[in-house]
Amino acid sequence: MENIIKDIQNRFEVSDIVNQRDNITFVTCEKEKTIALITHMKKNLGFKHFVLMTAVDWIEDGLFQLTYILNNPKKKLDVAIRTFISRENATMETAHKLWKQVSTYQRELKEMFGIDFPGSPRVNESFILEGWNDIPPYRRDFQTKEYAEKTYFPRPGRKTNDPSEYMKKNMS
Amino acid sequence: MTNENKNHDKFLHEENKIREVEAPDGSIIKVDPLNDYFLTDRPVVREPKNKVVEKFLNWARAESLWVLGFGTGCGSIEIPPLVTPRFDAYRFGVQMRPTPRQSNVFIISGYLAVKTLKRVIRTYEQMQGPKYVLALGSCTINGGMYWDSYNTINRLDHFIPVDVYVAGCMPRPEALLAGFAKLKERIKAGRAEGANEYAEKFDWYKANQKKIINDWNMPDYNW
Amino acid sequence: MKKQKNIFNWQADRSKYPEKKKNGKLDIDMSSGKFVKLWQGPNHPGITGNMSLELTISGDEVVEAKTHVGYLHRGFEKLMERRLWIQCFPTCVRMCVAEPDYNEYLLAKSAEELSGIEIPEMAEWLRTLVLEMARLQSLLRTVPGQAGTLSLGVGVQWGVYLRDLVLDLFEELTGGRVYHMYIIPGGVRGLLPDGFKKRMEEVLKKIDEFVKNIENLMFNNIVFKKRTIGVGYIKPSWIDKYGIVGPNARAAGFKRDVRKDYPYLKYNELDFEVTSEKDSDIFARSMVRKKELIMTIDLIRQIMAKMPKKGDIKAPTPNVLHWKIPKGETYVRSESSRGEYGFYTVSDGSKTPRRINLRGPSYTHAISLLERMLVNANIADVHSIMVSLQTCPPEIER
Numbered sequence: 001m002e003n004i005i006k007d008i009q010n011r012f013e014v015s016d017i018v019n020q021r022d023n024i025t026f027v028t029c030e031k032e033k034t035i036a037l038i039t040h041m042k043k044n045l046g047f048k049h050f051v052l053m054t055a056v057d058w059i060e061d062g063l064f065q066l067t068y069i070l071n072n073p074k075k076k077l078d079v080a081i082r083t084f085i086s087r088e089n090a091t092m093e094t095a096h097k098l099w100k101q102v103s104t105y106q107r108e109l110k111e112m113f114g115i116d117f118p119g120s121p122r123v124n125e126s127f128i129l130e131g132w133n134d135i136p137p138y139r140r141d142f143q144t145k146e147y148a149e150k151t152y153f154p155r156p157g158r159k160t161n162d163p164s165e166y167m168k169k170n171m172s
Numbered sequence: 173m174t175n176e177n178k179n180h181d182k183f184l185h186e187e188n189k190i191r192e193v194e195a196p197d198g199s200i201i202k203v204d205p206l207n208d209y210f211l212t213d214r215p216v217v218r219e220p221k222n223k224v225v226e227k228f229l230n231w232a233r234a235e236s237l238w239v240l241g242f243g244t245g246c247g248s249i250e251i252p253p254l255v256t257p258r259f260d261a262y263r264f265g266v267q268m269r270p271t272p273r274q275s276n277v278f279i280i281s282g283y284l285a286v287k288t289l290k291r292v293i294r295t296y297e298q299m300q301g302p303k304y305v306l307a308l309g310s311c312t313i314n315g316g317m318y319w320d321s322y323n324t325i326n327r328l329d330h331f332i333p334v335d336v337y338v339a340g341c342m343p344r345p346e347a348l349l350a351g352f353a354k355l356k357e358r359i360k361a362g363r364a365e366g367a368n369e370y371a372e373k374f375d376w377y378k379a380n381q382k383k384i385i386n387d388w389n390m391p392d393y394n395w
Numbered sequence: 396m397k398k399q400k401n402i403f404n405w406q407a408d409r410s411k412y413p414e415k416k417k418n419g420k421l422d423i424d425m426s427s428g429k430f431v432k433l434w435q436g437p438n439h440p441g442i443t444g445n446m447s448l449e450l451t452i453s454g455d456e457v458v459e460a461k462t463h464v465g466y467l468h469r470g471f472e473k474l475m476e477r478r479l480w481i482q483c484f485p486t487c488v489r490m491c492v493a494e495p496d497y498n499e500y501l502l503a504k505s506a507e508e509l510s511g512i513e514i515p516e517m518a519e520w521l522r523t524l525v526l527e528m529a530r531l532q533s534l535l536r537t538v539p540g541q542a543g544t545l546s547l548g549v550g551v552q553w554g555v556y557l558r559d560l561v562l563d564l565f566e567e568l569t570g571g572r573v574y575h576m577y578i579i580p581g582g583v584r585g586l587l588p589d590g591f592k593k594r595m596e597e598v599l600k601k602i603d604e605f606v607k608n609i610e611n612l613m614f615n616n617i618v619f620k621k622r623t624i625g626v627g628y629i630k631p632s633w634i635d636k637y638g639i640v641g642p643n644a645r646a647a648g649f650k651r652d653v654r655k656d657y658p659y660l661k662y663n664e665l666d667f668e669v670t671s672e673k674d675s676d677i678f679a680r681s682m683v684r685k686k687e688l689i690m691t692i693d694l695i696r697q698i699m700a701k702m703p704k705k706g707d708i709k710a711p712t713p714n715v716l717h718w719k720i721p722k723g724e725t726y727v728r729s730e731s732s733r734g735e736y737g738f739y740t741v742s743d744g745s746k747t748p749r750r751i752n753l754r755g756p757s758y759t760h761a762i763s764l765l766e767r768m769l770v771n772a773n774i775a776d777v778h779s780i781m782v783s784l785q786t787c788p789p790e791i792e793r
């Protein structure tokens with residue numbers, strides 16, 4: 001594991017290295033170098049299994065974090081690559097040529113976060129939602145409760161309690 | 173009935189747009205698929221002609237409930253146990269059918285995403301009357317676990333008429349059997365008039381449905 | 396003499412059909428009358444769960460397939476962002492209906508890992524037991540379910556009945572029939588009830604019998620063999636290309652099993668061999684699942700024998716109503732009956748998770764792989780191929 005991290009550190013200047021467990025390491029890479037890093041890891045370091053790809057919305061910093069988790073089935077190692085892209089006009093280079101399933105992930109991210117992957121197949125087709133008119137729902141500024149109350153005719157009489165206060169009241 | 177869904181034009185699919193087609197003899201025909209390809213009559217209220225005969229018919233209907241095999245949510249995992257030897261719903265005259273045209277009971281098994289709701293409405297309208305809806309799980313009553321979700325509906329009875337609710341998350345097969353017993357009682361008493369209710373309050377149901385289904389893309393009544 | 400043209404233009408090798416245009420796209424002209432669009436699902440008996448396939452067919456052969464999902468989307472990942480960590484537990488189990496316990500385990504494991512909680516040994520054993528029982532009940536549905544796709548319904552009747560017996564055991568242990576919420580952060584909710592071992596053994600004996608019967612019913616059945624051998628072939632080179640995991644990869648000869656490769660809980664103290672087959676068709680995948688069923692029965696017996704009788708079942712955790720998990724991120728995985736099942740969890744140090752993302756095996760199997768596999772398949776085989784991948788739609792869209 002150390003050799004691999006050293007190798008990609010030298011080549012791609014990854015930073016912020018966290019050894020979460022013995023066999024999984026999180027690294028941060030710059031946006032421009034990410035796809036090159038993933039290609040290098042697939043072709044030369046044996047990280048052949050693509051585990052997942054997802055985004056995290058850091059709305060305070062105005063950034064989306066994209067996480068790619070790659071797995072080396074022979075050495076039984078995982079490396080998770082974080083990359084940060086701007087929240088405004090979020091676009092990222094597509095990686096669909098490396099693995100077939102990546103285009104599905106990118107379709108989901110486009111729909112749920114509004115991150116664009118130009119060139120990815122069927123990326124503009126709707127994937128999960130149908131006829132969605134609002135901002136992409138997984139963004140932090142989308143308020144799901146308010147949306148549901150406004151749209152779906154909530155049945156009157158539902159009470160919501162703050163769990164800790166409710167417990168305090170009932171336990172005493 | 174004209175296609176009034178002007179707001180839904182944005183989501184209208186290519187094959188349903190009004191277009192011009194060339195006939196074999198060279199003349200040009202204007203085609204409006206939503207009006208030309210589908211029967212656009214509204215549903216009508218059926219009044220029983222003879223009360224004694226109706227009572228007999230209700231008894232017959234109650235004893236043969238043909239359920240549509242459409243698992244709309246996670247409750248559908250309890251349907252196989254229901255129709256296999258352990259709980260054996262067949263002994264109560266309940267059996268599964270593969271198509272809406274042959275069935276008269278629709279089990280809404282749990283939460284309904286908006287995308288499924290559209291298919292559910294379509295399926296419900298295709299079923300033969302008199303038809304009954306058995307709503308399964310808390311999610312159909314008030315949203316249940318997903319009360320604050322942006323993609324699941326909270327109340328089913330705003331979109332299609334419901335005869336029996338079976339509460340729980342998820343209800344056991346025994347609860348489902350009890351739900352069927354209750355449904356039979358209702359049918360025998362002549363109170364399961366979901367299809368007529370749907371026809372009476374058709375405009376209200378349609379308005380509710382259209383409020384949340386943006387991608388309407390189908391005729392108003394899918395008979 | 397010129398070779399006479401076949402009047403029906405029949406080709407033995409259909410893999411090049413339909414022809415491709417110069418830009419690499421399929422040459423499908425819907426107005427030519429050669430092709431028909433056929434929708435399978437969501438309301439269709441030949442579909443696993445609530446999803447649909449848009450098939451373009453020519454004759455009885457599929458030339459293009461597109462998967463449509465989203466009929467079960469509830470927005471779990473959004474909902475969990477506005478719930479406390481402890482409130483996520485009853486929510487996350489509903490992500491996959493077929494085997495809910497893996498969700499509980501993975502969320503508990505991520506929370507424990509991020510906040511540095513070690514769980515007691517007894518709790519680890521009980522978790523292992525519950526996970527294996529979940530696999531058992533899932534396999535009891537899917538092994539005969541493969542024969543069910545070919546209208547051989549007897550096995551399904553047996554399997555669902557036995558699955559009910561396993562669910563009864565679950566009910567005894569956890570109080571819930573389908574959703575258990577048994578695994579909580581720091582441990583589990585309870586010890587085994589009295590006499591549980593005996594009742595478990597009774598059920599396992601019945602399942603032993605069932606495995607013998609299913610051998611004759613399915614695997615020695617000429618109809619089943621003819622309909623499955625050579626159908627739904629997955630090339631070994633696709634395994635990494637499409638991200639295939641679990642029994643589907645093992646049927647192609649790849650001995651990958653999270654339980655062996657990345658041992659979690661008590662799996663390194665248990666004795667088992669990773670099952671595998673070579674042929675990589677539907678029959679091989681059924682065979683792998685059957686072997687897995689036998690292995691699971693054996694594992695449960697081992698767990699019952701090796702498990703200590705008493706012990707602590709829960710490590711102390713902070714007050715869950717004010718529980719803040721330190722900032723960090725992790726990915727944990729486990730082997731469900733469908734393959735690698737993982738949670739990617741991000742915490743920002745607040746009371747609620749920042750993001751929880753599920754990596755379900757069906758996500759890759761049912762979309763990119765299925766779309767590829769259905770090309771040049773017969774319509775009658777579509778259902779079998781889909782079931783042989785063991786797709787579970789709720790985990791695709793969450």
